[in-house]
Amino acid sequence: MAEERVVGIDLGTTNSLVAFMQGDKPVVIPGDDGLNLVPSVVALGPVRDGGRPTVLVGNDARHTLLDTPERAIYSVKRLMGRGVEDVAEELKFFPFRLVHDLQPGEVFRVRLGESEFTPPEISAYILRQLKRNAERYFGAPVTQAVITVPAYFNDAQRQATKDAGRMAGLEVLRLVNEPTAAALAYGLDRNKEGIIAVYDFGGGTFDISILKLHEGIFEVISTNGDTHLGGDDIDNLLIAIALHDIAGETGMDLHHSAEAIQAIRKAVIEAKIALSSQPVAQMDIKLPQGGSYQRELTREQLEELIQPVIHRTMAPCHDALRDAHLVGDQIDEVVLVGGSTRIPAVQRLVSDVFELPRRGKQLRTELNPDEVVALGAAVQANILGGGSKATEDMLLLDVTPLSLGIEALGGVVAKIIQRNSTIPASASESFTTGVDGQTNVAIHVLQGEREMAKDCRSLARFDLKGIPPMTAGLPRIEVRFLIDANGILQVSALEQRSGKQAEVSVKPAYGLTDEQVESMILESFDYAEQDIHLRQLVEARNEAATILSAVEKAPSSPAWELLDPPERAEIALLSEKLRVLKDGDDLQALRAGTEALDKATHRFAELMMDAAVSSAIRGQTMQSADDRLGQGPTASHPIARAEFQ
Amino acid sequence: MQTAERVSAPAKCWSCGQEVTNGQPFCGSCGKVQPPRQAGYFDMFDLPQKLNLDVQALEKQFYRYSRKLHPDVHARASQQEQEWSLSQASLLNDAYRTLKNPLERTKYLLKLEGVQFEDERGPANTNPSKVPADLLEEVFELNMQLEELRQNQKLGEDDPQLRRDLEGAKDQFVAQLNLLDEQVRSLWSAWDAAWEQSDETKKTAAKEAMTALLQRRSYLQNLVRDVSETLKES
Numbered sequence: 001m002a003e004e005r006v007v008g009i010d011l012g013t014t015n016s017l018v019a020f021m022q023g024d025k026p027v028v029i030p031g032d033d034g035l036n037l038v039p040s041v042v043a044l045g046p047v048r049d050g051g052r053p054t055v056l057v058g059n060d061a062r063h064t065l066l067d068t069p070e071r072a073i074y075s076v077k078r079l080m081g082r083g084v085e086d087v088a089e090e091l092k093f094f095p096f097r098l099v100h101d102l103q104p105g106e107v108f109r110v111r112l113g114e115s116e117f118t119p120p121e122i123s124a125y126i127l128r129q130l131k132r133n134a135e136r137y138f139g140a141p142v143t144q145a146v147i148t149v150p151a152y153f154n155d156a157q158r159q160a161t162k163d164a165g166r167m168a169g170l171e172v173l174r175l176v177n178e179p180t181a182a183a184l185a186y187g188l189d190r191n192k193e194g195i196i197a198v199y200d201f202g203g204g205t206f207d208i209s210i211l212k213l214h215e216g217i218f219e220v221i222s223t224n225g226d227t228h229l230g231g232d233d234i235d236n237l238l239i240a241i242a243l244h245d246i247a248g249e250t251g252m253d254l255h256h257s258a259e260a261i262q263a264i265r266k267a268v269i270e271a272k273i274a275l276s277s278q279p280v281a282q283m284d285i286k287l288p289q290g291g292s293y294q295r296e297l298t299r300e301q302l303e304e305l306i307q308p309v310i311h312r313t314m315a316p317c318h319d320a321l322r323d324a325h326l327v328g329d330q331i332d333e334v335v336l337v338g339g340s341t342r343i344p345a346v347q348r349l350v351s352d353v354f355e356l357p358r359r360g361k362q363l364r365t366e367l368n369p370d371e372v373v374a375l376g377a378a379v380q381a382n383i384l385g386g387g388s389k390a391t392e393d394m395l396l397l398d399v400t401p402l403s404l405g406i407e408a409l410g411g412v413v414a415k416i417i418q419r420n421s422t423i424p425a426s427a428s429e430s431f432t433t434g435v436d437g438q439t440n441v442a443i444h445v446l447q448g449e450r451e452m453a454k455d456c457r458s459l460a461r462f463d464l465k466g467i468p469p470m471t472a473g474l475p476r477i478e479v480r481f482l483i484d485a486n487g488i489l490q491v492s493a494l495e496q497r498s499g500k501q502a503e504v505s506v507k508p509a510y511g512l513t514d515e516q517v518e519s520m521i522l523e524s525f526d527y528a529e530q531d532i533h534l535r536q537l538v539e540a541r542n543e544a545a546t547i548l549s550a551v552e553k554a555p556s557s558p559a560w561e562l563l564d565p566p567e568r569a570e571i572a573l574l575s576e577k578l579r580v581l582k583d584g585d586d587l588q589a590l591r592a593g594t595e596a597l598d599k600a601t602h603r604f605a606e607l608m609m610d611a612a613v614s615s616a617i618r619g620q621t622m623q624s625a626d627d628r629l630g631q632g633p634t635a636s637h638p639i640a641r642a643e644f645q
Numbered sequence: 646m647q648t649a650e651r652v653s654a655p656a657k658c659w660s661c662g663q664e665v666t667n668g669q670p671f672c673g674s675c676g677k678v679q680p681p682r683q684a685g686y687f688d689m690f691d692l693p694q695k696l697n698l699d700v701q702a703l704e705k706q707f708y709r710y711s712r713k714l715h716p717d718v719h720a721r722a723s724q725q726e727q728e729w730s731l732s733q734a735s736l737l738n739d740a741y742r743t744l745k746n747p748l749e750r751t752k753y754l755l756k757l758e759g760v761q762f763e764d765e766r767g768p769a770n771t772n773p774s775k776v777p778a779d780l781l782e783e784v785f786e787l788n789m790q791l792e793e794l795r796q797n798q799k800l801g802e803d804d805p806q807l808r809r810d811l812e813g814a815k816d817q818f819v820a821q822l823n824l825l826d827e828q829v830r831s832l833w834s835a836w837d838a839a840w841e842q843s844d845e846t847k848k849t850a851a852k853e854a855m856t857a858l859l860q861r862r863s864y865l866q867n868l869v870r871d872v873s874e875t876l877k878e879s
Contacts, residue, residue, distance in 0.1 A: 173720060217708050384720040395712055421742060424716065424735035482735055485716045 006144045006173060006385035007134050008181075008377025011123060011161065013077040013204030013230060014339065016040050017374035018130040018145075024390030026185060026378035028371050029137045031129075033059055037370060038133070041065055042125045043072035044113040053113060057129035066266065069095060069258040071113040075232055078204050079119040080164075081157030081511070084108050089228075095258050107512050120160045120512065121520050124167035128522055131168060141538055145170045146381040148373050150205040151177035152225030152401045154447050155459045155489050156511055162486070163517045173384045175486040178202070179209035180398050181376030182337040183218055185367055188379065188390060194332035195221075197320075199350050200373075201313060202338035204230040208317050210324045210331070216393030222323035222420045223401050224316035231272075231340040234306050238268035241305070242285070246293050259288040275299045276342045303345040310346050317353050323420050329355040335364040337372050397422050400483050407444035407453040416481060419449065426482040430496075437469040441477060445489065460511075462491055468498045540590045544582045547597055551575050559607035571600050656682065666691065670733040671713045678714060678722075681732040686740035686753060694754060695840055696833035700745055707741040748862075751829055751855060754836075758848075760856050762863070777861050784868065787814055791875050798878065808876065815872045818865050825862045829855055 043064035045054035179198035207225035405413035448456030668688030839847035
């Protein structure tokens, strides 16, 4: 059976994409509308007979956003892994409707029509759509993926993304940082050597990463960014100006009119995009309250307005350079990623930071900035899926973007893993008790660069439990903090004197528990008619692939020799037929073909079973007999390996 | 911190049964990742416990080992091998990060030799007993100036002369830091020679000299940080 394909997914603030390696080239898989970009919008469709509304994703959902905005949500990535107090700022600009009766520490939920969802659930709907797009394209199930995240995402945001994957029925093999993924896409040409900077200015996040490329190794030296800085901020600024204008002209305060804001949002985005290629754009917005708002915007005006926003990307660039012990003109190549890098003012800013014009160098923009992250994710997916000629020497060494610390006396943070440490990275710390007979020790883990715990992001509080009662200060509990290759923290503890594995209970500050994630796994059989047909087709193809692969191995079995030549010829003929049917769409014919081959191989299967049993009796191990039978399929099929006991 | 408890019994590869060199994280014969043993950073790279080190060679070895140990390489291996790979790769990264940095390398070696450093985190000059004796007067003066600067800040006043004085003091401390680094480096060869000759007396002498320099360095470093932060805030 063919190896299952691992796909690469860019789960973006504005748009999401799925890609895979076709031969030696990564390609984006289009949706059934033929478009590569799936807008990261989720909406509730009309309520069906069963009483449950359908969930729409992408362009279908975008229409809902304009007509009935309270039934749609966009830019949910901004809410991933965040607490209620973090998002207060967002709520001023985004029409997110939070559920009010939250308990402290609970993951918040967003209201959509009459239902409530956590941010990972909404992301899961987007992921499921991408998964379906890939399955439709391959005609085979897809269950494993690499998903990209902003490099500057913290532990909670990463965990939330991983949870979303699981809810969508995807095993997330790796979370890859978006700028690093982009570097992979650009670096497929393995002869590339030197230092590159990736400037990734997307819809909602900004990242800068500096990498060293050497013989196929992509070593991230430093990364920095702002998880709340992107094209959205430019849009919000323009919306605020328009609302102010309208209030001045008509006296109408439209701040609370979701319909009006969506109409304005659509218009300012169109104007912003147009101004990247032309000097003037017109906005003409029909207001739902009646009347219209018209305005002409020049590129000059836009650039002046957005200067403060794009200027905020400078400090992270300088910090990343400083951490890498480099200056701007030591960077050999600068790669642009993300839709916001199409803005000419942004390109000028980046060129200046890295002194490109003086050195006669150009920004690297030849890969589509909307797609390059997904393409890179596909490259990493290929590497993890076993690699190919195109990726065989490639290895990614990424870093953790934020320092990890624990709260010490006086609310001070003791840093135990510094930012920009290559991951996986670990640190061990010893803890002891302060009171005689104490059996619990509480540890507060934080992420961030500030000195005081209250200024850092609280990741989790751990309770070391079950410490054997001893005199205060005598127990020595070794706690190992390990940041894995996804940038996610794992903790384990050992009491040194008793050698007892201390129990660690993790209370993530904003995360979902395993049980909660489990309960949110999307039902995968709520498909429309055509999806059921597809699923049946996919299953039938799998079944056919299974038997074909078993038949392929048959000639190496001694039992094969015991068949008559006509029997062998029939098996060969039916296999050939089935191979053709497998690539077609005819479900009935495919099933019939599988059944026919199944029947024709019945005697062979029996012979082989006999051989296996008798060789086992002759003293060979069951294991080697089993090996000879081949890595059998697990379905109930006569060539299956399970029956001899 | 990782301790260098040398494992004496030679290990056998769990997969092919061949002997695995002490501390080596993967099998030299079949290349399979090995279960983590309590290897120290020098063992990880099969290096002697010496301080002069070819950083370029270390980088090469780090890349070579990364190709064998990184979790990406073992994404399709058994659960057990994936866990070992995660553990070994983190140890490799920790070891490389420590050994490639001259200061961290020196500190790590001294820790292996039983030196305990004061907790280096947190504000520096809260405890006057920690101030090196010859710096007492300077530090006292500096703290007065810092306090004055903070007062000015509260009152919204600016004293350019005071700022210049502090900048000057900072530069002077930074120069001292650089000098200390050179002094530490010059002791590396003394340590390495003593290590080669297994001369315990000379080893102890080098160790103690380096420890004293590093303690002073750590104090100065915190001082510089405090001054920079106060200057930045005002």
